[in-house]
Amino acid sequence: MNQTLIQEILEVVEQAAIASAKLTGLGQKDEADAAAVEAMRLRMGKIEMKGKIVIGEGERDEAPMLYIGEEVGSGSGPGVDFAVDPCEGTNLCANNQRGSMAVLAASDTGGLFNAPDFYMNKLAAPPAAKGKVDIRNSATENLKILSDCLGLSIDELTVVVMDRTRHKDLIKEIRGCGAKVQPISDGDVQAAIACGFAGTGTHCLMGIGAAPEGVISAAAMRALGGHFQGQLVYDPAIAQTSEWADYTKEGNIKRLNEMGILDIDKIYEANELASGENVVFAGSGITDGLLFDGVKFERDCVRTSSLIISTLDSTARFTNTVHIKDGAKSISL
Numbered sequence: 386m387n388q389t390l391i392q393e394i395l396e397v398v399e400q401a402a403i404a405s406a407k408l409t410g411l412g413q414k415d416e417a418d419a420a421a422v423e424a425m426r427l428r429m430g431k432i433e434m435k436g437k438i439v440i441g442e443g444e445r446d447e448a449p450m451l452y453i454g455e456e457v458g459s460g461s462g463p464g465v466d467f468a469v470d471p472c473e474g475t476n477l478c479a480n481n482q483r484g485s486m487a488v489l490a491a492s493d494t495g496g497l498f499n500a501p502d503f504y505m506n507k508l509a510a511p512p513a514a515k516g517k518v519d520i521r522n523s524a525t526e527n528l529k530i531l532s533d534c535l536g537l538s539i540d541e542l543t544v545v546v547m548d549r550t551r552h553k554d555l556i557k558e559i560r561g562c563g564a565k566v567q568p569i570s571d572g573d574v575q576a577a578i579a580c581g582f583a584g585t586g587t588h589c590l591m592g593i594g595a596a597p598e599g600v601i602s603a604a605a606m607r608a609l610g611g612h613f614q615g616q617l618v619y620d621p622a623i624a625q626t627s628e629w630a631d632y633t634k635e636g637n638i639k640r641l642n643e644m645g646i647l648d649i650d651k652i653y654e655a656n657e658l659a660s661g662e663n664v665v666f667a668g669s670g671i672t673d674g675l676l677f678d679g680v681k682f683e684r685d686c687v688r689t690s691s692l693i694i695s696t697l698d699s700t701a702r703f704t705n706t707v708h709i710k711d712g713a714k715s716i717s718l
Contacts, residue, residue, distance in 0.1 A: 386463055386465060386491065386492075386493060386663045386665065386697065387463070387697070388697065388698070390432065390434065390463065390465070391665055391667075391693060391695055391697065393428075393431075393432045394432075394489065394491055394665060394667045394693070395667055395669075395691060395693055395704060396428055397425055397428045397429055397432075397489065397667065398425070398486075398487040398488065398489060398667045398668060398669040398691060399487075399669045399689045399691060399706060399708075400424040400425065400427070400428045401421040401422075401424045401425040401428075401471045401472070401487035401669070402421070402486065402487040402669035402670060402671045402679075402680050402689055402691075403424070403680055403687055403689065403708070404420040404421050404423065404424035405417045405418070405420050405421035405424075405471070405472045405478055405485070405487065405671050406478070406671045406672075406679060406680035406682070407420065407682075408420060408478065408479070409478055409479075409481050409485075409671065409672060409679070409680075410479070410480065410481030411479065412479050412480065413479055414475035414476055414478065414479035415475070417472055417475055417478045417479060417671075418471065418472040418475045420472075421471035421472040421487055421671075422442060422448075422450050422451050422471045422472075423450065424471075425451065425469060425471045425487065425489075426450040426451050426457065429457040429458060429467075430457060430458065430459075431459075432457075432458045432459065432462075433458065433459045433461060433462040434457075434458035434459065434461075434462040434463050434464070434465050435456070435458060435460060435461065435462060435463065435464045435465070435494075436456065436457035436458035436464075436465045436466075436467060437454070437455070437456055437457070437464075437465070437466050437467065437494070438451050438452065438453055438454065438455045438457060438466075438467050438469060439453065439454075439466045439467065439468060439497050439499045440453065440467075440468035440469065440497065440499065440500055440597040440600055440601075441453050441455065441467075441468075441469050442469075442471075443502070451469055451471065453499075463493075464493065464494035465491050465492070465493065465494065466491065466492050466493070466494055466495065466496055466497045466661070467489055467490070467491050467497075468489060468490040468491075468497050468500075468597065468600045468601050468604070469488075469489040470487075470488050470489070470574070470597070470598060470601060471487050472485065472487060472671065473485065473486050473487070473488050473572055473574055473575075473598065474486065474571045474572035474671070474672075475571075476570065476571050477570070477571050477572055477671075477672060478671050478672060481672060482570070482672060483672055483673050483674050483675075484569065484571070484572040484575055484576075484672065484674040484675070485571075485572060485670075485671040485672045485674070485679070486572070486574075486575060486668045486669060486670050486671050486672075486674060486677075487668065487669045487671060488574055488601055488666070488667065488668040488669075489601065489666075489667050489668075490600060490601045490603075490604035490605070490659060490664065490665065490666050490667075491604075491664070491665045491667070492604065492659060492660075492661030492662075492663060492664045492665070493661040493662055493663055495660075495661070496659065496660055496661015496662070496663070496664065497600055497604070497658070497659055497660075497661065498600050498603075498653065498657065498658045498659070498660070500596040500597045500599060500600045500658070501596060501617070501640070501641060501644050501646065502595075502596070502597065503596045503617050503618065503619060503637070503641070504593050504594065504595060504596060504617070504618040504624045504626070505593065505594060505595065505596035505599040505615045505616065505617055505618060506520065506592070506593050506615065506616045506617075506618055507520075507573070507577065507590060507591070507592065507593070507594055507599055507602070507613070507614070507615050508520040508527070508589070508590070508591055508612070508613070508614045508615075509576075509577035509578075509580045509581075509589065509590035509602060509606060509611065509612060509613050510527075510531060510534075510580055510588070510589050510590075510611065510612040511534070511535065511580055511581060511583065511588065511611055511612070512581065512609065512610040512611050512612070513534045513535055514530065514531050514534040514535070514612050515610065515611060515612040516612065517530050517534055517612075518530050518531055518534075518589075518612060519614070520614040520615075520616060520652055521652065523558070524544075524555060524558045524559050524562070524591060525558060525561075525562050527589070527591075528542060528544075528559065528562050528564050528589075529562075531588060531589055535588065537588075538563075539562050539563045539564050540563040540564065540565075542564040542565065542588045542589065543564070543565045543566075543567050543586055543587055543588050543589075544559050544564055544565070544566055544567065544588065544589045544590070544591055545566075545567045545568075545569055545573070545576040545577075545579075545580075545587055545589070545590045545591075546559070546566055546567070546568055546569075546590075546591055546592045547568070547569060547570075547571075547573055547592050547593065547594055548568035548569060548570050549592075549593070549625070549626075550625050551592075551593055551623065551624065551625040551626075552592050552593070555591060555592055556568070559591070567587065572674075573590060573592075573594040573595075573598060573602070574598050574601050574602050574605075574668070575668070575674050575675055575676055576590050576675065577590045577602035577605070577606065577613065578602065578605045578606065578609070578666070578668075578676065578692075578694075579675040579676055580606075580611060580612075581605070581606055581609035581610075581611035582609075582676070582701075585675055585676070587675060593618055593623070593624065596615070596617060599613075599615040599658065600658045600659065601666065603615065603653075603655040603658035603659045604655075604658070604659035604664050604665070604666050605666035605668075605694050606655050607655040607656055607658075607659045607664055607696070608664055608665070608666055608694040608695060608696045608699075608701075609694055609701065611655075612655070613654070613655040613658070614652055614653065614654055614655070615652070615653045615658060616650065616651070616652045616653065617641070617646070617649060617650075617651075619634060619637035619638055619641060619649060620634045620637070621633065621634060621637070622634070662696075663695075663696055663697050664695075664696045665693065665694070665695045665696070665697070666692075666693070666694040666695075667691070667692070667693050667694075668691060668692050669689050669690070669691040669692075670689070670690045670691070676692055676703075677690035677691060677692055677703065678690040683717070684715075685709065685710050685713035685714060685715055685716055686707050686708055686709050686710055686713060686716055687707075687708040687710070688705065688706065688707055688708070689704075689705070689706045689708065690703075690704070690705050690706075691703070691704045691705075691706065692704070
C-alpha cells in the first residue's frame with residue numbers, strides 16, 4: 386500500500402457516496418445500497434492492485450458484487466484486503482437522516498479479521514483511555530475510568546448507544562451514573578470514530594452492533610490510536626433481534642466453529658481486528674453527520690466531504706472535494 390493507492394481509495398468512497406446520495410430521502414434503502422455497491426465496485430476495478438473483499442455484501446450467492454472473497458482491482462500491483470460498507474446506514478439515507486456514509490477499511494493481504502455476519506459487543510473510547518477502559522468492566526466502572534482519563538466529570542460525558550431493546554439496562558446504568566446517552570438508530574461506525582477526536586461531543590461508544598462494521602471501526606481507531614474492543618455475540622437472547630428469531634445459541638456456536646472461530650468468547654483488540662502493517666480507513670458522507678457533511682448537489686458540481694485515516698504516515702485527512710460537471714460555467718467557493 387502507498388500514498389497513490391490511498392488517493393484512489395478516497396475516490397472509491399466518494400463515488401459510492403455520490404451514487405447513494407442521489408436517492409437520499411426517497412425511502413429506497415435497498416436501491417440506495419445497490420447504487421453505492423455498483424459505484425464502489427466500478428471504481429475499485431480501475432485500481433492497480435490485487436484486491437480482495439474480506440468483509441462485504443454477503444456470500445457470493447447472496448450478492449452480485451463486493452461479495453466476500455471477490456477479487457477486485459486490475460490483478461497486478463500490491464495485495465490489499467478490504468472490508469466495505471458502501472452505504473452504512475441505509476435507513477438513514479432512505480429517510481434523509483444524519484450519519485449515513487460510504488466506508489471501507491483496507492490493509493495489506495491478511496491484515497483484516499474476516500468477521501462473521503454476527504453481532505459484536507463494542508467499546509470505543511479516546512486515545513487517552515486506550516488500554517485503561519475495558520469491555521469486561523461494567524459501564525459504571527468504565528465511566529469512572531474515562532472520567533479520570535479525560536479530566537471530565539461523569540455528568541460531562543456523552544455515550545453513544547444503539548437505540549435497541551437489548552440496551553435498555555445499559556442505558557439505564559449509564560444515566561444512573563449521571564452521564565448522558567446519545568441514542569442512534571443506525572450507523573455506529575461514525576459514532577465509534579468520533580470518540581477518537583476531541584471536540585465531537587462524543588466520548589464513548591458502548592453496546593452491541595454488527596460485527597463486520599466493528600472491523601471497520603477498529604481499523605480507524607487503530608490508526609487514530611484510540612481504544613476499541615469487540616466481542617462476538619452469539620446468543621439470540623442477548624442480541625434480541627427479529628433476524629435471529631429462528632436461531633439458537635447452540636446453532637450459532639456451531640456456525641462460528643465451522644468458520645474456524647473456536648474461542649467464541651475471545652475479546653478482540655483493535656490491533657487484532659485490523660492487524661496489518663499498514664491500515665487505512667476511508668469514509669465519505671452521504672448525509673450530514675458527526676464528522677463530515679453529506680453530498681451536496683449543485684448546478685455545476687457535486688461536493689463531497691470525506692475522511693482518510695492512515696497508519697502509513699499517521700494522518701487523518703479531512704477532504705472536501707468539488708467534482709466538476711461537464712460544461713460547468715460557474716463553480717462557487
